[in-house]
Amino acid sequence: MTELRQFYVDGLWVDAGAGETHPLVDPATEDQFGSVRLADVSAVDNAIAAAKRAFPSWSMTSPADRMALVERIRSIHVDKTEEMARAISQEMGAPIDLARQAQAGSGPRHMANYLAAMQNFEFIRPLGAHAPADRIALEPVGVAALITPWNWPISQITLKVAAALLAGCTVVLKPSEMAPLSANLFARILDEAGVPAGVFNLVHGNGAVAGQRLVTHPDVDMVSFTGSTRAGIAITKAAADTVKRVGLELGGKGANIVFADADGMAIERGVRQCFVNSGQNCNAPSRMLVQRSIYDRATRVAGDVAKSILVAPPTLPGNHIGPVISAAQFERIQNLINTGLSEGARLVAGGPGRPAGFNRGYYVQPTVFADASNHMTIAREEIFGPVLTIIPFDDEEEAISIANDTPYGLANYVQSQDGDRRQRVARRLRSGMVEMNGQPRGAGSPFGGVKASGRAREGGHLGIEEFLDVKSISGWD
Numbered sequence: 001m002t003e004l005r006q007f008y009v010d011g012l013w014v015d016a017g018a019g020e021t022h023p024l025v026d027p028a029t030e031d032q033f034g035s036v037r038l039a040d041v042s043a044v045d046n047a048i049a050a051a052k053r054a055f056p057s058w059s060m061t062s063p064a065d066r067m068a069l070v071e072r073i074r075s076i077h078v079d080k081t082e083e084m085a086r087a088i089s090q091e092m093g094a095p096i097d098l099a100r101q102a103q104a105g106s107g108p109r110h111m112a113n114y115l116a117a118m119q120n121f122e123f124i125r126p127l128g129a130h131a132p133a134d135r136i137a138l139e140p141v142g143v144a145a146l147i148t149p150w151n152w153p154i155s156q157i158t159l160k161v162a163a164a165l166l167a168g169c170t171v172v173l174k175p176s177e178m179a180p181l182s183a184n185l186f187a188r189i190l191d192e193a194g195v196p197a198g199v200f201n202l203v204h205g206n207g208a209v210a211g212q213r214l215v216t217h218p219d220v221d222m223v224s225f226t227g228s229t230r231a232g233i234a235i236t237k238a239a240a241d242t243v244k245r246v247g248l249e250l251g252g253k254g255a256n257i258v259f260a261d262a263d264g265m266a267i268e269r270g271v272r273q274c275f276v277n278s279g280q281n282c283n284a285p286s287r288m289l290v291q292r293s294i295y296d297r298a299t300r301v302a303g304d305v306a307k308s309i310l311v312a313p314p315t316l317p318g319n320h321i322g323p324v325i326s327a328a329q330f331e332r333i334q335n336l337i338n339t340g341l342s343e344g345a346r347l348v349a350g351g352p353g354r355p356a357g358f359n360r361g362y363y364v365q366p367t368v369f370a371d372a373s374n375h376m377t378i379a380r381e382e383i384f385g386p387v388l389t390i391i392p393f394d395d396e397e398e399a400i401s402i403a404n405d406t407p408y409g410l411a412n413y414v415q416s417q418d419g420d421r422r423q424r425v426a427r428r429l430r431s432g433m434v435e436m437n438g439q440p441r442g443a444g445s446p447f448g449g450v451k452a453s454g455r456a457r458e459g460g461h462l463g464i465e466e467f468l469d470v471k472s473i474s475g476w477d
Contacts, residue, residue: 002034004180004204007043008187010050011197017043022177022206027093027323028313028361036180039205044172044213047201051143051170052219054198059140059168066166067118072193073162074111080189081105084154087181089314092150093323093362094277096314102277106155107186110459111162113444117461118166127472135476138468140168141245142221145214147207147235149227150179150325151280151384156226156249157186159447159458161200167467169222172201174214178325180204207231215239222247222467229382229407229452247466248454249282249447251382252410255403256285257393257425260293262415262437267298269438270413271305271388275366278321279386280329282453283411283433287379288390289399295392299348299370302390306349306366309386311358323362324385330362333385337367340378345369345389374402382408396425404430410449411435432457 002024006013016037024034039047077084084104089096094103127134144164148156157175164171175183187202203210215223215238222245225235232248239246256270267288274284290298310320324330337352350367370390372379378389393399403412411433414422426434432449435441444460456466 001032002181004034004036004184007039007047007204008191008200008202009047010201011191011195014046016204019043019205024091024180025326026090027325028315030327030360030362033090036177036204038177039174039203039210041209041213043203044205044210045217047172047203048143048214048217048219050198050201051172054196055140055143055170058170058196058199061168063118063121063123063166066168067115069193069195070111070115070162070166073190073195074108074115076189076192077111077186078108080185081108084182084185087185088153088179091179091181092153092325093314095312095316095318095320095322097317097319098277099314103152104154106152107158109443110155110158113460114162114166114464117444117464121461121464131474133474133476135473137471137473138465139471141467141469142169143219144169144171144222144224144467145217145220146171146173147211147214147223147225147227148173148175148183150176151277151282153179153182154186157183159463160224161186163458163463164224164467165199167464169467170199172203172214172220174203174205174210177204177206211235212238216242218242220244224456224466225249229454232454247456249456249458250410250449250452250454251408252282252284252449252453253287253380253382253406253408254283254285254411254413254431255287255289255406255429256413257399257403257415258288258290258294258298259399259416259418259421260291261417263417265438266415267301268305270415271302271368272309274388275306275309275321275386278324278364280324280384282382285411285413286383286388287374287403288388289393289402290390291399292392292394299368299390302368302370302388303348306368306388309366311355311363311366313361321366321386324364325362327362329384330364333364333383333387336378336381336383336385337387340369340372340376340387340389343376343378344371345376345378346371348390350386374405380406396421400425400428407452408449409451410453
């Protein structure tokens with residue numbers, strides 16, 4: 001049994017105390033394989049105090065010194081890719097090849113992109129030729145509380161921690177209590193890299209105690225949170241009394257608009273992208289909007305692709321999907337699938353219950369609904385599982401209207417051979433990101449949304465700027 005009983009605070013591994021414990025359950029077997037001790041208020045206070053003490057000296061270090069630390073972290077992380085992949089696969093059920101290539105590999109990639117952004121990053125900038133003695137100084141916000149989710153655990157940790165450290169902030173990281181193994185390994189990596197005492201601190205905990213204390217503590221200057229919109233709203237309200245900065249990366253219900261002239265792989269590509277990581281992606285293209293002239297063929301293709309996707313245990317190599325994270329998530333997805341049926345959507349593939357051959361584990365059938373309308377529950381709620389909803393449209397105006405008719409605004413997708421139309425539609429979609437014709441966004445491209453998806457940006461120049469305050473200075477001769 002894996003027992004996590006320590007936090008990383010002020011450069012030391014310290015006893016977690018007598019707080020509650022959270023069981024660690026293997027999503028593939030439903031067996032408990034360990035537990036993690038959760039922080040009480042005093043443990044969180046100790047971590048915040050350490051970060052506050054370290055901030056004056058760390059904030060004054062040179063960008064070159066901060067870059068050197070992050071480069072050491074990146075190098076050690078690369079050496080521990082296999083250990084990180086196995087930790088992620090065990091804690092949240094990612095298939096081992098996905099865990100190696102995408103999950104564990106994301107940490108070094110994010111850090112490399114941040115380091116590239118730092119090469120020409122100006123912390124002191126001129127205001128303009130009209131005011132030659134004025135400067136704009138970008139300075140670290142202060143102590144940053146980083147609250148990260150379980151679905152891409154090390155990706156979200158590195159996106160926040162590396163940006164905060166490069167900006168000159170000190171941090172307290174609270175990862176999801178459902179995925180603590182990767183966070184513990186990450187703390188070991190930082191310790192090996194020689195992070196100064198108090199600059200990085202790790203506490204495990206739940207939202208009700210540790211999260212609430214981080215959000216409301218007067219010595220925390222910023223909260224960066226990735227998770228549900230419901231929790232993001234609660235964090236914003238709780239942080240208001242101390243007037244701290246709040247950065248939110250929240251849920252999504254991405255529309256994938258497939259026009260009649262889309263390339264021949266557009267439907268298959270959209271289905272497979274929706275089901276990556278068992279559909280547990282906030283930027284998943286979970287609503288496929290298909291132009292009516294190709295709708296019948298598209299639904300047949302989508303169903304066939306979904307039926308071809310293999311569901312298998314995370315320990316097996318190969319390109320398959322594994323279980324979802326927990327019993328609660330499994331039940332939520334099952335309820336939403338049943339709701340889709342009761343509201344009149346047509347089931348094209350999958351459906352309720354586990355896939356054939358599974359009687360244990362939180363495995364969900366790759367599921368496709370067609371003939372849906374955008375007012376149905378499955379088209380409006382973030383399901384966070386391998387469930388795709390297909391909706392027909394007649395013309396460009398209707399497609400844009402359906403895509404934007406959602407509380408969310410994280411990522412949308414456009415498939416068309418007409419470049420003018422792609423650009424026109426992309427500009428009118430209300431989302432923080434648009435991907436077109438299967439072209440991934442470039443390295444360092446900011447990740448984030450609008451509306452109920454939050455308005456933070458992570459990655460590249462803008463990801464670092466999230467952790468900086470702006471100071472206006474005159475008389476700089």
